[in-house]
Amino acid sequence: MEKSFFEQTDGTYHQEGDYSLPNLTVPESVSAGIWGQRRRKYLREHRKALYNALLLSGKLDSHLADINQQAEDMFSQLVDQIANQENITEQLKADRQMEWVRRMNNIRNRVTEIVNTMFIFV
Numbered sequence: 001m002e003k004s005f006f007e008q009t010d011g012t013y014h015q016e017g018d019y020s021l022p023n024l025t026v027p028e029s030v031s032a033g034i035w036g037q038r039r040r041k042y043l044r045e046h047r048k049a050l051y052n053a054l055l056l057s058g059k060l061d062s063h064l065a066d067i068n069q070q071a072e073d074m075f076s077q078l079v080d081q082i083a084n085q086e087n088i089t090e091q092l093k094a095d096r097q098m099e100w101v102r103r104m105n106n107i108r109n110r111v112t113e114i115v116n117t118m119f120i121f122v
């Protein structure tokens with residue numbers, strides 16, 4: 001009897017009652033994170049061919065994890081740099097909390113737009 005494609009690719013079976021069932025495993029999924037989720041949504045809605053190519057090749061999860069890591073690193077670095085440039089310190093946080101929150105939210109919003117432009121919407 002000729003081997004099935006599954007057996008040709010080193011697939012194995014196990015017996016359950018009268019049936020031989022393939023031993024299948026689900027590949028471990030990597031958490032995409034917030035930036036990866038945004039990238040997935042953008043690809044699915046606006047770059048369908050690229051999304052399908054990554055999905056069918058099995059590279060989507062690694063692509064999203066890579067984008068998430070790069071975006072997270074850039075986000076943290078830019079927030080710190082801009083806060084230092086604009087002289088937003090722990091002293092300001094202690095003295096005028098609402099002013100500190102307002103300015104930090106402003107920085108985070110600006111940096112989010114930069115990261116979206118550089119990593120998500122390309």
